Every structure is written in structure tokens, then in C-alpha cells.
Amino acid sequence: MRVSYDWLKTMIDAPESPKELSDEYIRTGTEVEAIDVVGESFEHVVTAQVLEKTPHPDSDHMYVCKVSVGDKNxxxxxxxxxxxxxxxxxxxxxxxxxxxxxxxxxxPGGIKIKKSKLRGVASFGMNCSARELGIGGDHAGIMILPEDAPVGMPFGEYYGSSDTVLDCEITPNRPDCLSMIGMARETGAIFDRDYHVELPAIKSKTGRATADEISVEIADEGLCDRYVARIVRNVKVGPSPDWMVKRLNSLGIRPHNNIVDITNYVMMLTGQPLHAFDLSTFAEHDGHRSVVVRAAKQDETFQTLDGEERVLDAGMGLITDGERPVALAGVMGGMDSEITDASVDVLVESACFNAGRTSHTSRDLSLISDASIRFERQVDETGCVDVANVTCALIEELAGGEVAPGYVDVYPAPKTIDSITLRYQRVLDICGAPIERDFVVRSLTRLGCTVEETGEDYLVTPPSFRPDLPREIDLIEEILRLWGMGRVEATIPAAKNHIGGLTHEQQLTRKVGQILRACGLNETTTFGFAAPGDLEKIHMSADGRGVPVVLMNPLVAEQTEMRRSLLPGLLQSVAYNEAHGTTNVHLYEIGTLFHGRENASLPRETQSVAGVLTGSWTDQTWNNTVDKLRFFAGKGIVEELLEQLRVPKVRFRVAEGEGYDFLQPGRAAEVLSGGTVLGWVGEIHPEAREAMNINQIVVAFELDLDKLIKGAHNQENYHEFSPFPAVQHDLAIVVPDEVTCEDLLQRITSAGGKLLENVRLFDVYRDPIRVGVGKKSMAFSLTYRSDDHTLTSDEVERAHGKIVTKLCKATGGEVRS
Structure with a gap:
């Protein structure tokens, strides 16, 4: 929401400094993203004088001018x-x-002036109308200055008109602040000052009554909470007055004509979106017209005001004239019913459309408008009639319209507001600050609440434009917000009869983070929301992940579901870093996944830990060559994590099948503890990387944190170090290629018995001549030791021979000489 400082000052005694106002907005919960000065500089726009004017050689209505711009000639x-x-x-x-x-x-409006050719003649600038400069509504011709106007002076300096605009980020729970009146009310509550707004009133009503000419029907329940219609006849469509154009430009709205500008102006003033239809475009039967609010049919088409042909889904809201659509409810009007210079009679719509349905329509069509932003945050339906009257009064005043008597008001379920008991002692207990009674009453009253004292407590009725105040705690929050959190003294929380501490799960979760950071990874946090199809995009199977949990009111059009894997978010982080020149990326995240269930009100939530590695551990230097991170770097981190957590019976097996299409075949493994699958580790498939715009190799892993915690052990049994020397033997065995190292290690460990202390693979060798085709030589270092005596050579040879015999028999291998 852009807040015009000049406009605001006409409503309330605002602080002299916009910076002070901005600081107070931020203190009370309204972020100010920027403070802009509109119309101050008009950079590269100057006063000028026409020296020559000759007809264009290839046009009957254009001229080639020589224009003096002073010292800039x-x-x-x-x-x-x-x-x-x-x-x-x-x-x-x-x-x-x-x-x-x-x-x-x-x-204004994003028009950039460049060198151009118009019908073959070069043009080095543009002579501007008041509307193009954003200081008036007239665009019939260029702006003519007085004869004594200087030549070559910056126009901002000559015109001397500017406005400071605060670009405020309004939270979704504060729809009342999406208007200038709302921000004036908020400013009054912050500074404890009165605000005043002079709204125009209809002077006279003539002609046929609105209800005699038009009827309104809400055909589908739930689409529209209230619909108010008024008719204004014999309007004169033309440019808007300069004061209105200036205010609209300050708020980032480009003027069109006086009728459309009035609806936009009233929307920015009150927060109630409006629409003006050309009444003559509505189907007429025996002097009567209809407005029908209904749901669209599947694949029904409609052309919106931006000229786009939209294909609609079933359930999207439409405004029709009983025969054809004329507007997309709560989002945008249609081309066939727009106000043009030829329009005479106007139908003014002041309605309140369902927030959820409007949000879905807007986001499914990727069509975000000022109206849809307000409707999806809940518009105050109780003000529809008053806002329609203000709009008609302005059309009467600025466009010479004749307002028809009465209005049509379809209001199926009038809104009721329950009063709330506010306990003063509860305010003190929750806030922990000595807030005076007078401040409580003043603050709530300035916010629009009705406050009635009932002994020690209060009976508070929230205003209809504050749907975020249904409970006592919400009122207390508002009081504390205005009082100032910074004024509350810090105290140590009371802790009677108990000692604080982390649960077993919290301790292990923190330990997981410590281990991964020790391995060189950096913690990150990605969005809990996901885009539809993000798993399919990287070829990750949704099997076992439940159905998507779809958000009813997503904050971002691209994030309409809850995530079912941490991997897509981490890959987006890799892509972002790579696009900005960072190639060495080592990230991990611990987060919640959401798995929807059929016919269940709540999804199943699980905890997951995942990581991504790209590039290398360090940058390459003149004296240090680095290796790229590949599969075994990720596998090593997973092994270290599981070893530190003392997860038993850890093993890895080849990740195969459609469930692992997002991983590079031959460079991916499932991680198991006994028979329980903990997760996976591997290199991301090139097609998945390409889908995410990642060029370099990515190693990733994702483990079920709940299973990790369940299988982890805090302590390990103590074993004394043996004081007796160890004996080492090497064993090189030739086996078929399909025999895995894991298989050999398990068999060696099983056959080695108590004397085998450690076994380690140190070499893999392939040679079709020396080893044989389809075979490989795997060399292991075996360590033997006894806890109670020094081993003899006979004991070691017997144990070693037993291992060799069982290994060759089980695998069909042979000892390499």
C-alpha cells in the first residue's frame, strides 16, 4: 500500500517528518519498504520552446518540430x-x-523515452501532455506553458510539485490498512490524534429508480456476500481533475478517464473495490436489465480488460447480464462492458466477493489486481452502500451525472459482530507493563472499537472492518502494539517446581545439526511452501509421500502447496547461488514435511534432514588443486552422521527403480539400518539439474529424521583398549564385477570372529589381461588383535585362512597372487 503523505495530511495532523511517521509505522508492525518522492526531479524533463513546426512528409496529422531545450541543445x-x-x-x-x-x-506509467523513428523521421524526445507527466488528466494536447516560462529549466524545479509516498507492506490480517482512511485511522491511533474525512454526498436524484431498471441475483451461494448497484445517467466521460490525477499517480495508478478514475480513487480512499459498467452494454428486455453473479462453467472463456482471452475453471466467479459475462468477480472487468468516451449511463457496482474464491480465481489465472488483493483479505461488507453513494456523488460532481433514486442491495446473510469481554487485569498480566486504563480505552476507541465499562472490565465491540479481532487476546495485542513492545521491561520467566531442559528428540535434532556443521555444511531454511508439480519437475516420485496439501489462501502464486520433500527447495538455493557466481555450495536443512491423506482433516507431518553439495570444499589456488565433490563425499557425510548417532546395522544398497529417477544411476544408494530404509544419498540426475537450471554436479541426501532419532543411541558400551599388539594382513581377492564391496565386508566380518578388529578396503583394480574380463581385484587390510594375549602366527593364519576359504566359496572368487 502506497501512502501519499500530502493526502494523509488532509485527513490528520501528521508528523512534520515522513521519516518520523515511517519509524512509528515500523514500531507498531507496519513495515515501510521505501520512502519515495514523486514528481520531485522529473529527470531529463525540461521546459522548452517550439522553434519550428512543419508537416510530416508522410503523415496528415503529425508534425516535425525543432524544439529548443536551452543549454541542452x-x-x-x-x-x-x-x-x-x-x-x-x-x-x-x-x-x-x-x-x-x-x-x-x-x-509515470513506466514510459521510457528513447530515440525512435516515426514514419521514417527520427525523433529525439517527446512533447508531453499533463496526463503523460502525471500532473493532470488532460491528454487532448500537449501542455502549453506561459509565454514568460524559462527555456531549459528542469521541469521539477519549474513546477515545484512533489509528494512523499511511503511504500508500506500491509500484513494479510490488516485489510483495513489497504486504504487512505485506514492509514489515517492507524496514524491517529499511533499518535493519539483525531482524523477527519470529508466525503461527498449526492446532491439530487432524478429519473427512473434504480430498482425499476435493474435487478441483482446471486445465483451461486458462497460467491458473493453482498452486492449493491446504483445507476448514474447522462455522464460526460473526459479527463479527471488535476488533484485526482496527482493523488492516483502518487499511489501508482495511471489515470484513464474520470469515471474509471473515480472508482479507483474511492477504492484507494476507502479500501472498497468498485467497478463501473457501461449500462448500455447490458442485455435489455422490456426496459429491464439484470445482474447475475454465478459460477463459471468448465473451460468457459472470457476477455478481461487487459485484452487477454481467459479460459476459466468451474467455480470461478462471474458477473453476467443474465446472458453473457461482463466481469470476473472481484478481479477484473471485461472488454465488452468497459467505460469509453461514448458511454452515457453507468452502473456502479459496490460488492463484497468471497475471499477464498477470489484468491483462487486470481492466482489460478495469474491475474493479480488491486481489487483481488483487497477481496482476498476480506472487504468490509457493511460499507458497500455508503461507498456506492460516495462514488455516485463524485460522478455527479466531476462528470455531470444524474444519480438515479435508490439502489439495489442483495445481502443474503447480514454480518453480526459479537462483543468481547476485556479484563483489565488480564491486559496487565499478558503485557507485563503498567498500561493505564485511559490508554486502553483511547487506543481501542481510536482503532474503531466501541468500548463500554462494566465495573473493573470492559465490553468491547470490534469494528466491522477489523476481522482480525475476534478474541480478547487480539484486543490485548493491539493495546500492546500501540503501547510499544520496547517499553516493556524484560523479566525472567517464572519457573516454579520444575527444571527446564530439552527433550530427547530436541537434543538429538541439535546434535544432527552439530555433526553436519562439523562436516562442513552450512544450515539453511527454505520455504515450507512448494509449487505444484515441483516433485515431477525433478522426476521425484510422489509414492509414499501422500497427496499434496493445497493452501486455501497462498501468499505467493507459485507456492500453493506444502512441501513433501526438502530437496526441491535446496536445489533452488543451489541454482540461485550458481546464478550469482557461487559454485562451492554446502547446505543442509532440518524441516517438516507435510503428507496429505485422503478423507483426513489433517496431514501427516514428518521431520526430515537433507543436504546438497556442489563444487569443491575449497577454492583452487596456485599451489592447491582441489577435487570436485562427488557421490562418495555425500556418502561419507551420511556415514559420519550415522556413526556419531550410533545408529546400528548401517548399510547401503543400490538405489534402483522409478522411485529414484531423480538420481544418477550407479551413483545413488539407499541408506538402511537393519531392514529400515532411512533415506537416500546420490548425485542428482542431469535432467533434474537441467530442470532446475543447475549446470554443475550436485550431490544430495535426504534422511527421515524421525527414524534416525528412533534408531540413535546416546551412549555406547565401554570397551577397554587392548594392551597387546595387532597383526595386519592384506587380502586381495578377484571377484566378478557384480559382487559389491558391502557384500565382501559383511562376509569378512562374519568369518573373522573375535580376533578380527578392523577391515578396510584400500584398492580396486581392473585389468582384462591380468585380472580377467568382467572381474575386479579388491584389496583389503585386515587387523587382528586379542584382548587377553599376544597373538601367535598360527592363530592369525588359522583366522585368516578361515576368512579366505569362506569368502572364495561364497563369492566364487580367488585370491590374487
Missing amino acids: VDAEGNPEPLQIVCGAQNFEAGDHIVTAMIGAEL
């Missing part, structure tokens, strides 16, 4: 030369003083 070689500008306006002559935007200027 410089051509490409630096010689003094007036600008050549092609202009289509008809209201100027040679000698007139005008306003010119030179190359490099950027006008």
Missing part, C-alpha cells in the same frame, strides 16, 4: 542543435513554451 557531436521531435498533437504553434521529455526520461 547538443547533437551527437557536441554541437549546439535544437532537438528534432515528431509530434502528433494539434494544439500548439511555433513559439509556444512547452514541456519536453528528452532521451533517458522515464514518465
Whole structure:
């Protein structure tokens, strides 16, 4: 929400400094992203004078002008030369003083001035109308300045008009702040000052009554909470007055014509979206017209005001004239019923559409508008009639309209507001601050609440425009917000008869993070929300992950589901870092996954830990060559994590099947503890990396944290170190290629008995001549030791021979000489 400082000052005695106002907004929970000055500089826009005006050689309505811009008359070689500008306006002559935007200027509405050719003639700027400059609504011709206006002066300096605008981030629970009146009310509550707004009133009502000419029907329940319609006849469509254009420009809204501008102006003033229809475009039967609010049919099409043909889903809200759609309810009007210069009779719509349905329509169509933003945060339906009256009064005043008597109001379920008992002692207990009674009453009253004293406590009725205040605790929060959290003295929380501490699960979760950080990974936090199809995008199977949990009111159109894996979010972080030149990325995340269940009200939630590795551990230097991180780097981290957690019977097996299509075949493994699958580790498949715009190799892992914690052990049995020497033997055995190292290690360990202390693979060798085709030589270092005596050579040879015999018999291998 952009808040015009000049406009705000007409409603309330605002602080002299916009910075002070911004600081107080931030203190009370409204973030201010920027403080902009609109119309201050008009960079590259100057006062000018027309020196020559000649007809365009290839146009009957355009002119080629020589325009003097003072000391800025410089051509490409630096010689003094007036600008050549092609202009289509008809209201100027040679000698007139005008306003010119030179190359490099950027006008309101995002218009950038560049060198161009118009019908073969080069043009080096633009002669501007008041509307193009954002200081008036007239665009019939260019802006003519007085004869004594200087030439070449920056227009901002000459015009001397600017406005400070605070760009505020309004939280979703505060729809009342999406208006200038709402921000004036908020400012009054913060500074304990009165605010006042002078709203125009309808002066006279003539002609046929609105209810006699039009009827309103809400055909589908749940689409619209209230619909109010009024008719204004004989309007004169034209430019809006300068004061309105300036205010709309300050708030980032480009003017169109006086009727459309009035609806936008009232929306920004009150927070109630409105729409003006050309009444003549509605189907008429015996002098009567209809407005029908209904749900769209599947694949029904509708052309919105932006000229796009939209394909609608079943259930999206439509406004129709009983025969054809004229607007997308709560989002945008249609091309066929828009206000044009030829419009005479206007139908004013002031309605309140369902928040959830509007949000789905807007986001499913990727069509976000000022109206949809307000409707999906809940508009105050009780004000629909008053806002319609204000709109008609402005049309009467600024467009010469004749307001029809009465209005049509369809309100199926009038809103009721329950009063809340507010306990003063509860306020003190919750806030922990000596907040005076007078402050409690003043604050709530300035926020729009009705406060009635009932002995020691209060009976509070929240205003209809504050749907976020249904409970006592919400009122207390508002009181504390205005009082100031910074004024509350810090105290140590009471802890009677118990000692604080972390649970077993919390301790192990923290230990997981400590281990991964010790392994060189950095903790990150990605969004708990996900885009539809994010698993399919990287070819990750959804089997076993439940159905998607879809958000009713997503904050971002691309994040409409709850995540079912941590991997997509981590891969987005890798892609972001790579795009910004960071190639060595080592991240991990511990987070919650959400698995929807059919016919269940709540999803199943699980804890997961995942990591990604790209690049290398360190940057390469002139004296240090680094290795790229591959599969075994990720496997080593997983092994270290499981060893530190003392998870028993850990083993790895090849990850195969459609469930692992997102991993590179031959470089992926399942992680098991006994027969329980803990997760996976591997290199991401090139197609999955390409889908995420990642060029380099990515090693990743994801483990079920709940299973990890269940299988982890805090302590390990103590074993004394043996004081007797160890004996080492090497064993190289030739086996078929399909025999895995894990298989050999298990068999060696099983056959080695108590004397075998350690076994380690130190070499893998392949040679079709020396070893044989389809075979490999695997060399192990075996360590033998006894806890109670020094081993003899006979004992070691017997144990070693037993291992060799069983190994060769089980695998079909042979000892390599």
C-alpha cells in the first residue's frame, strides 16, 4: 500500500517528518519498504520552446518540430542543435513554451523515452501532455506553458510539485490498512490524534429508480456476500481533475478517464473495490436489465480488460447480464462492458466477493489486481452502500451525472459482530507493563472499537472492518502494539517446581545439526511452501509421500502447496547461488514435511534432514588443486552422521527403480539400518539439474529424521583398549564385477570372529589381461588383535585362512597372487 503523505495530511495532523511517521509505522508492525518522492526531479524533463513546426512528409496529422531545450541543445557531436521531435498533437504553434521529455526520461506509467523513428523521421524526445507527466488528466494536447516560462529549466524545479509516498507492506490480517482512511485511522491511533474525512454526498436524484431498471441475483451461494448497484445517467466521460490525477499517480495508478478514475480513487480512499459498467452494454428486455453473479462453467472463456482471452475453471466467479459475462468477480472487468468516451449511463457496482474464491480465481489465472488483493483479505461488507453513494456523488460532481433514486442491495446473510469481554487485569498480566486504563480505552476507541465499562472490565465491540479481532487476546495485542513492545521491561520467566531442559528428540535434532556443521555444511531454511508439480519437475516420485496439501489462501502464486520433500527447495538455493557466481555450495536443512491423506482433516507431518553439495570444499589456488565433490563425499557425510548417532546395522544398497529417477544411476544408494530404509544419498540426475537450471554436479541426501532419532543411541558400551599388539594382513581377492564391496565386508566380518578388529578396503583394480574380463581385484587390510594375549602366527593364519576359504566359496572368487 502506497501512502501519499500530502493526502494523509488532509485527513490528520501528521508528523512534520515522513521519516518520523515511517519509524512509528515500523514500531507498531507496519513495515515501510521505501520512502519515495514523486514528481520531485522529473529527470531529463525540461521546459522548452517550439522553434519550428512543419508537416510530416508522410503523415496528415503529425508534425516535425525543432524544439529548443536551452543549454541542452547538443547533437551527437557536441554541437549546439535544437532537438528534432515528431509530434502528433494539434494544439500548439511555433513559439509556444512547452514541456519536453528528452532521451533517458522515464514518465509515470513506466514510459521510457528513447530515440525512435516515426514514419521514417527520427525523433529525439517527446512533447508531453499533463496526463503523460502525471500532473493532470488532460491528454487532448500537449501542455502549453506561459509565454514568460524559462527555456531549459528542469521541469521539477519549474513546477515545484512533489509528494512523499511511503511504500508500506500491509500484513494479510490488516485489510483495513489497504486504504487512505485506514492509514489515517492507524496514524491517529499511533499518535493519539483525531482524523477527519470529508466525503461527498449526492446532491439530487432524478429519473427512473434504480430498482425499476435493474435487478441483482446471486445465483451461486458462497460467491458473493453482498452486492449493491446504483445507476448514474447522462455522464460526460473526459479527463479527471488535476488533484485526482496527482493523488492516483502518487499511489501508482495511471489515470484513464474520470469515471474509471473515480472508482479507483474511492477504492484507494476507502479500501472498497468498485467497478463501473457501461449500462448500455447490458442485455435489455422490456426496459429491464439484470445482474447475475454465478459460477463459471468448465473451460468457459472470457476477455478481461487487459485484452487477454481467459479460459476459466468451474467455480470461478462471474458477473453476467443474465446472458453473457461482463466481469470476473472481484478481479477484473471485461472488454465488452468497459467505460469509453461514448458511454452515457453507468452502473456502479459496490460488492463484497468471497475471499477464498477470489484468491483462487486470481492466482489460478495469474491475474493479480488491486481489487483481488483487497477481496482476498476480506472487504468490509457493511460499507458497500455508503461507498456506492460516495462514488455516485463524485460522478455527479466531476462528470455531470444524474444519480438515479435508490439502489439495489442483495445481502443474503447480514454480518453480526459479537462483543468481547476485556479484563483489565488480564491486559496487565499478558503485557507485563503498567498500561493505564485511559490508554486502553483511547487506543481501542481510536482503532474503531466501541468500548463500554462494566465495573473493573470492559465490553468491547470490534469494528466491522477489523476481522482480525475476534478474541480478547487480539484486543490485548493491539493495546500492546500501540503501547510499544520496547517499553516493556524484560523479566525472567517464572519457573516454579520444575527444571527446564530439552527433550530427547530436541537434543538429538541439535546434535544432527552439530555433526553436519562439523562436516562442513552450512544450515539453511527454505520455504515450507512448494509449487505444484515441483516433485515431477525433478522426476521425484510422489509414492509414499501422500497427496499434496493445497493452501486455501497462498501468499505467493507459485507456492500453493506444502512441501513433501526438502530437496526441491535446496536445489533452488543451489541454482540461485550458481546464478550469482557461487559454485562451492554446502547446505543442509532440518524441516517438516507435510503428507496429505485422503478423507483426513489433517496431514501427516514428518521431520526430515537433507543436504546438497556442489563444487569443491575449497577454492583452487596456485599451489592447491582441489577435487570436485562427488557421490562418495555425500556418502561419507551420511556415514559420519550415522556413526556419531550410533545408529546400528548401517548399510547401503543400490538405489534402483522409478522411485529414484531423480538420481544418477550407479551413483545413488539407499541408506538402511537393519531392514529400515532411512533415506537416500546420490548425485542428482542431469535432467533434474537441467530442470532446475543447475549446470554443475550436485550431490544430495535426504534422511527421515524421525527414524534416525528412533534408531540413535546416546551412549555406547565401554570397551577397554587392548594392551597387546595387532597383526595386519592384506587380502586381495578377484571377484566378478557384480559382487559389491558391502557384500565382501559383511562376509569378512562374519568369518573373522573375535580376533578380527578392523577391515578396510584400500584398492580396486581392473585389468582384462591380468585380472580377467568382467572381474575386479579388491584389496583389503585386515587387523587382528586379542584382548587377553599376544597373538601367535598360527592363530592369525588359522583366522585368516578361515576368512579366505569362506569368502572364495561364497563369492566364487580367488585370491590374487
